[in-house]
Amino acid sequence: MTVTETTGTTTDICAGPPEHGDRRPDGADRYTISEVAALTGLSAHTLRWYERIGLMPHVDRSHTGQRRYTNRDLDWLALVGKLRLTGMPVADMVRYAELVRAGDHTYRERFELLKATREDVLARIAELQGTLAVLDRKISFYADAGQSPAPERTR
Amino acid sequence: MTVTETTGTTTDICAGPPEHGDRRPDGADRYTISEVAALTGLSAHTLRWYERIGLMPHVDRSHTGQRRYTNRDLDWLALVGKLRLTGMPVADMVRYAELVRAGDHTYRERFELLKATREDVLARIAELQGTLAVLDRKISFYADAGQSPAPERTR
DNA sequence: CGCTTGCTTTGAGTGCACTCCAGGGTTCTA
DNA sequence: TAGAACCCTGGAGTGCACTCAAAGCAAGCG
Numbered sequence: 001m002t003v004t005e006t007t008g009t010t011t012d013i014c015a016g017p018p019e020h021g022d023r024r025p026d027g028a029d030r031y032t033i034s035e036v037a038a039l040t041g042l043s044a045h046t047l048r049w050y051e052r053i054g055l056m057p058h059v060d061r062s063h064t065g066q067r068r069y070t071n072r073d074l075d076w077l078a079l080v081g082k083l084r085l086t087g088m089p090v091a092d093m094v095r096y097a098e099l100v101r102a103g104d105h106t107y108r109e110r111f112e113l114l115k116a117t118r119e120d121v122l123a124r125i126a127e128l129q130g131t132l133a134v135l136d137r138k139i140s141f142y143a144d145a146g147q148s149p150a151p152e153r154t155r
Numbered sequence: 156m157t158v159t160e161t162t163g164t165t166t167d168i169c170a171g172p173p174e175h176g177d178r179r180p181d182g183a184d185r186y187t188i189s190e191v192a193a194l195t196g197l198s199a200h201t202l203r204w205y206e207r208i209g210l211m212p213h214v215d216r217s218h219t220g221q222r223r224y225t226n227r228d229l230d231w232l233a234l235v236g237k238l239r240l241t242g243m244p245v246a247d248m249v250r251y252a253e254l255v256r257a258g259d260h261t262y263r264e265r266f267e268l269l270k271a272t273r274e275d276v277l278a279r280i281a282e283l284q285g286t287l288a289v290l291d292r293k294i295s296f297y298a299d300a301g302q303s304p305a306p307e308r309t310r
Numbered sequence: 311c312g313c314t315t316g317c318t319t320t321g322a323g324t325g326c327a328c329t330c331c332a333g334g335g336t337t338c339t340a
Numbered sequence: 341t342a343g344a345a346c347c348c349t350g351g352a353g354t355g356c357a358c359t360c361a362a363a364g365c366a367a368g369c370g
Contacts, residue, residue: 045329082286111297118290125283128276131237135273142266200359221317
């Protein structure tokens with residue numbers, strides 16, 4: 001894996017942190033599928049599959065037809081990764097990708113979609129915190145009752 | 156399963172809130188499968204399936220062989236529900252159920268399992284908060300750029 | 311008594327998100 | 341110029357967590 005190195009970050013309005021470490025500068029960003037797999041943690045299979053189902057915005061190809069991913073593709077995959085771990089179904093991400101492809105007039109719809117997703121994430125965090133409370137009660141039960149057989153209802 | 160008997164709500168070391176509203180008092184707690192489905196939000200199919208795979212601790216039966224769930228079963232299902240929404244695989248929950256069935260000498264192992272789960276939950280909360288940050292950046296981008304076509308890298 | 315509704319079982323089917331395979335072309339290293 | 345390592349495609353396969361089907365018993369009601 002020939003990773004050169006990275007300079008600045010981006011032309012992205014939505015800058016944020018460098019996302020990953022091993023990027024190439026923006027003119028020389030042509031990654032093979034296995035490089036992208038290594039950078040994203042996704043398998044090459046999955047990357048091809050994402051493309052087939054319409055979750056990727058037109059990946060460039062070499063003159064012989066092999067995929068060449070750009071920094072922009074990496075940014076997109078980072079977003080997809082984030083959305084994925086909110087539990088958003090792939091179909092919904094495809095929907096979002098379609099909106100992006102459709103052009104600027106879908107701004108509002110994307111906005112709504114993201115806001116709804118945001119609500120879902122907040123709800124899931126709340127759920128998890130509820131679970132944490134249950135877990136902590138159980139854990140302190142087991143910590144205390146190391147030996148004394150104090151019966152607990154659900155164990 | 157060594158709980159002798161219970162008074163108002165519980166002898167449960169792990170008391171907590173009433174969990175659900177529509178419970179019957181502890182002597183008269185014999186719910187049909189469809190009642191439990193309504194109370195837990197799980198389908199009757201799923202409840203039977205949980206039993207088949209060893210995720211339920213011996214559900215009682217009527218004289219004609221129909222399932223009769225108790226408040227204790229409801230408590231168990233509430234715990235399972237919590238664990239489920241942490242993303243814990245069903246196989247791991249079955250493992251926990253086996254430990255409970257195996258008796259008091261598995262206390263330590265259950266303790267470890269719960270602590271590991273707790274760590275997972277904390278990690279997942281952190282992930283979600285990271286995602287939230289990304290979503291908020293995107294959302295404010297779309298909020299600002301309501302009309303002006305400021306190009307953003309991943310849209 | 312008959313009807314409806316609900317419950318039982320085993321085994322098969324579904325949907326999602328990958329994951330792999332076969333059979334072939336391409337690119338890098340020695 | 342080999343050979344190894346990588347990449348391509350379409351379609352089939354996998355694992356998980358349900359979900360349903362079929363065929364039959366059981367309980368309550370007019």
